[in-house]
Amino acid sequence: MTTSEVLLRVRDLAVDYRVPGGAPLRAVDGVSFTVRRGETLGLVGESGCGKSSTARAVMMLRRPTGGRIEFDGQDLARLPARQLRRLRPQLQMIFQDPASSLNPRRTVAAIVAEGLAAHRHPRPWTRLVDDALSAVGLDPEAVGHRRPTELSGGQCQRVALARALVLAPALVVCDEPVSALDVSVQAQILNLLEDTRRRHRLSLLFIAHDLAVVKQVSDRVGVMYLGRICELAPAEQLYRQPRHPYTRALLDAVPLLEPVPPSGAIAAPGSIAVPGTVPTPGTASTPGEPPSPLRPPSGCRFRTRCDRARDRCAEETPPLHPVTEDHQVACHYPLPG
Template sequence: MAGTGTTHLRDGDPNVLVRVEDMVVEFPIGGGTVHAVSGVSFDIVEGETLGIVGESGCGKSTTARAVIQMPRPTSGSVRFRGTDLTELGNEDLRKVRPDLQMIFQDPISSLNPRRTVHEIIAEGLRVWGDRGRWSADKIDELMEAVGIDPRYGERKPHQFSGGQCQRISIARALVLDPKVIICDEPVSALDVSVQAQILNLLQDMKARYGVSLVFISHDLSVIKNISDRVMVMYMGKVCEVAGADDLFARPTHHYTRALMSAIPGSRSVVDEEMVEGELPSAIDPPPGCRFNTRCPAATDVCRTDEPQIQALGGDHYVACHHPVIETDVTVTT
């Protein structure tokens, strides 16, 4: 069940790069307010890939974008290397943004169709100057690193496939030598065979250049393959947080288990838990646990009291009044 809390944050860890605490993102619309993100907390350590997973509309993309203040959170804090980005003015925030880059879902529409590939990748250096390991005379080297032949640097994006355009997007994100890259469903628009290539490339770039990734997806198979730690979200709330292997071995949240049961072709000893009913409105979310209207284990307390995130042992945390505690179960995807 979906709740709030900060028990899962790694206090005192000197390697924590990003710390998000009690972040709220709301959008006013005619007649009400969309509660997109409601009290979400998480952190990212250097060199880690945090996977954020959940069905469409759960707030995962809004959560990740709010980290880079696009949009700015309604409340809460987002600390990058100890500095709260929510308190920075526009100019100070602009100075931080090169360290926080983003790769978008649609690789073709995210690239300027009027510019050449070389110009697209080098644009950040034109604005900021040489940064870190990259400079204008090393663009060809960066293109080779992501698998694009430098001879094609004068071509336009429409002359490349979707997978090649995503490689270009990765190069554009890397050129400013960032510390964190937000990957907003970067493979969902690609063929399955190309997805594997892009995932392998992201893993390679992470290891080679020491960046941390926030990887957003609704596909648990993808999340399992690329993530070190996984956060499951439902209607703007955190459901479960654990290491990737632990989460797939011991899913304790009823929503997580339902997602795993729905993986096509999976071989799981998780009892099938179907999520019934429609997703509630984000304008008028249900009281208590937001998952109570669709949860097979919901009781009266779930309808009145919001669960707090609790530790289950190791690096496994869940926000549920009735978590499923059992021995390891294997989910093969």
């Protein structure tokens, strides 16, 4: 991969949090990945694995404790404040809860124009704001004068996307952008993100805990566990042939849709009924809960829940190493290919 192909390069990223009366909590520990121009990289894992901390560090909303975050060749963590501010329009973020990320006192048009005002973009802004709203499927005349409390969750997330797009960014970080939305609305927002990425040739860093959502939008997927990336591969390859036991366990836990038997079966309460199919539970086999990030296991952090663990797993930390040309795994005993 040439330097010109890479928009974002994260190397050995570390993020610590202060814990009252104790040692710092390392939420992100030695994470490395790249995001290519025009690519969507998905990060997936259980709650508390460090996905959102990684996203906030990339956006410099929280200063990293260590490592490098290179955006278009420039290390963001080492840039003076004035230079970092000039780069801000090129990096935008969409947050998990659309309602709480929008100022309830402002109109939709004023919210979308916030970035233009902050970066002193020449007026008038009306055309730019209207174009951004239209690009995300909203009628500027119908919603421009309204406030977030008058909109649905899906409409609020479209406004958040319009606010990011109005500055013509190169990278958009999406931190669980659809987890607070209904399933039907999720599909609309995901299709919109994919369409927007292609039309504007954006790069996306897409954070989520839902593997089905990540697969739908991502070109490559990184799987995180307890602050580290344990597997990184093209989406289709990772879902078809995972090599890390934790990735396999995550995929086994995803409910499947199977044909309805001849006698007929009805969908369980609260599930989505698909004609001719019935939801069935996954076959997750990972025992126990993730260890505390305050006291992570030695060596491989997944070893306490892994049936393939050996003495070496407790003694040596497995590096993220290639098992094929574009497939990397941090495991001493990866699953067979």
